[in-house]
Amino acid sequence: MQAFQFMRANSIQHAIGAAAHASTAQQGASVRYVAGGTTLLDLMKLDVEYPQLVIDINRLPLGEVEHTATGLKIGALVRNADLAQHPVVKRDYPVLSEALLSGASGQLRNMATTSGNLLQRTRCMYFRDTAMACNKRQPGSGCAAIAGVNRMLAVLGTSEHCIATNPSDMNVALMALDASVVIHGLRGERQVPIGEFFVLPGGDPQRENVLEPGDLITHVLLPAPPAGTRSHYLKLRDRASYEFALASAAVAVQVVDGHIQHVRVALGGVGTRPWRSPEAEQALKGRAPNETAFTAAAEAALRDARPQSQNAFKIELARRCLRHALATATA
């Protein structure tokens, strides 16, 4: 870890003003907000992140979950543990509660925040080791993972420059819930649908989302789910807890008169960003919720998957995961 300046933001404007002079809000930013710190401090200790200024946002009034007429307004600083146990979340958005509870450990969830989770970084082992080539950490240096240890990495949305997985469980659930992200920046407030928040690595893997210098995430909005929607999160991994997903699926399904009316499908552990699958949704819409439809959806979701040397098994694993999640949600 390198020496850095530390300040506490006492208002949203204060925070934005102090952060705005950075040249990027992406990898290597010279200014970083700190929320729970469970991602940022970890990466600073590894010298993967080396901000000169760290702005503590924990005193900002962003720690509430509000139940509004249109849905749920989740403050950026709501802790993962609290959000998972929130009665409305448990009742109306079980996929989110399940996703949060499947992630990390109890201690980490007590610290981790909504905005921090949204922005957590890949667990690609080469990204985390400054001795290794990594285009995301050091643009143009190459991608050591492609010919290296890549079992945990992505099969969807990869490029020849980066195959890193977005490791978040929460993000996958947010994809299935049509969430949007409220951002305050130099030019005021804007709302970005979650599907547009994360960007694909392409030739520019150091950019992971649409945030610009100064941008502060203040809330995550969840629309009210269509009546009768049932949702579920299934996470598959080697050990029984405390491990990132090898494959996961978040599904939200509304069945009307024996047919699937509304459906959202997102996959985790397999994509370079939390992976919404319109193809799978297409395969399900209007169909009866049965094995045949689920299998068609699973095939469609993974049709474009491109495996690396060690992770071809994830394709079959993700298919099984999605089929089972759909079966559970519609049972």
Next chain:
Amino acid sequence: MLTSNPSGMPFIGGRFARVDGPLKVTGRAEYSSDYNFPGLLYAVPVCATISTGKITHMDTSHAIKMPGVHEIFTRANIGPLQRVPKHNHGQMILDEHRPPLADDVIRYWGQYVAVVVADTFEQATAAARRVHVEYDAHTPDVRMAMTTGGKTDIDSHRGDTQTGFSTAPVKIDQTYSTPIETHNPIELHASVATWDGHNFTLYETTQSIMNHRRVMAAMLGVPVERMRIVMKFLGSGFGGKLWPWPHALLAAAAARNLERPIKLVVSRKMMFEDVGHRPNTQQRMRLGADHDGRLLSLQQDYLCSTAPNENNKEPCGEATPFLYSTPNLRVTGGLVRRDIAPSTAMRGPGAVPGLFAVESAMDELAVALDMDPVQLRQRNEPKIDESRNVPFSSRHMSECLSEGAKKFGWDKRNPKIGSMREGDTILGWGMASCAWMAARLPADVSVELHADNTARVLSATQDIGTGTYTVLAQLVAEYTGIPLDRITVDIGDSKLPPGPLSGGSMVTASVIPATKQAAEAALHQVMQAATQPGAAFAGTAMDELRVENGRVRRKGDAGNGRSLGSILADAHLDRVSGKGSSKSSSKDADADKLSFHSYGTHFVEVRWQPRIARLRVHRLVTMIDGGRIINERTARNQIEGAIVMGVGMALFEQTEYDARSGAPINSNLADYLVATHADQPALDVTFLDYPDYALNPLGARGVGEIGLAGVAPAIANAVYHATGVRVRQLPIRIEDLLQSRVSV
């Protein structure tokens, strides 16, 4: 079988809480890195970022100017560090012989190339990052697959395996492999080094203070009398802390050079790079049997990797030669060089990976014979140790097999693959046997009896978390009758009478004879005081007295007698001290006439959910024939902990090396998976508790390692039963199991 306390001895065999428990749960136990001294500085090593090659240039000019930095030691200024003498009669053991910073050659990823000393840990860390090193790097060879070519040694041989195997009607010929596994005790390796101009006192994370003392003295060039090693509590070692590692020398050299106390705590990443690991193994097993399952021949040809400059062998045939009866047997072993750091002992070295191969092959043989695997093992139960033609000191493997099967409900097993189900879940039942060495190391112990009716036991052994404090207190309580809470255990300091290292599951067995002798010698002095003219028992012959519950009375007398302390007080003695000394069991008169081992069996149920490719280990029944159990709680704790480690070995653990750089790349606890609480199966451990009196007067052997042996093959065999997939390469992973054709 062990019930509550079968020994008839009040302090032996029962369930005793750890005497050091309160210190640990209140945070008062001082672990080695907890020591702080005035003027203490922090050392942080700089680690090589290549695996093989040379340092061509090093620039410390920026780092040395950083805040708080006192010095940066490199090859140029670390000062004298010597190699230990080549022939040292096993008195100076270490697995990396090259002193740190000895030359500019890099032989493994993460090798220390410099060490930064600063006022704080953070300053030293920041500066270490700024030391600029240039290398001439070569391409490392870190391949896991191994081929022979080099010399192999014959570890054990009898009969004619070539004919035995080729003429056998039923044969198994398969190769099994185990990966590099890294010890991951939660306590990091650490050294706090102090030097007063003449004497070193080193607070170390070591499983062997006495070996540590000799090695450090030799390498730092001081007489052993000027080297003191302290280790009061260890946050576990698993073998990784048996022998000194280079960081300890860096800390001590820095303390010497700067004349300041130095603290060096190895990082979790360095734990994967610089302090040893279990090497990967590859074992070809050839088994031949007749149609009734009698083994006609058994061959185990193993290879293991080793560092370029070391010859550390993982003796995979540890348990093979005496496990089964067979006229023809051969075990060979060979080393294959890789550009990987030196390996070292890890819990159950040799036997643990070795038994994965042997016990998997036995299961394959049972399948080939269409025979129950328990029955196959019973059929081949030997009457004597056929490798040495001597009887076993005490072997109850057959009972481990039959009782384990009974407790598990093995008779309900349907051998057909995938046939046992509960809804969408398939049950797999598998089993394996295990064995581990039993021996004693030399031990010196003193026992003091004090006038205030307390006792103290002293020995330069150490408690690595296993319960040595408690067992020593129990022994003194048993031999003197003084209650546990009045006994002080003084260990973990090299200035005490030399005690055994904590390895090979030998401490308990080793300290029993010496502690008994020391306690008896101390009691003898009390008796002398008691029978002096004018004393309480003046005029009574000493052999007419006896000691019971810490009191002396005349034999046959019903009275209360006198407490040991009051006799000392009457004689104006503050304390008496008795000495005990016992030799290694290899020097015993019957050492060549008996075969000493512990035995056991594991029965496992795994649960396989094919729809979601989820495998979990559900329950285990374990039988242990480990001699007399001294403390049922600490013993059970060892076996249960080892089994959970075995779940990790079977399903998760594997240090992965990046092929191009040679770096162990999953060098943290998120990417190197070990079993979590949620992975822990229901455990049912039974101790047979047959005393092995040929080893020591209480008949205790040792249970630190045997619990791990055999768990991985038992799981692999259960996985085969559930899925039909035979995994011969650990760990067993989802990608292997996706090949299963069993469906629901």
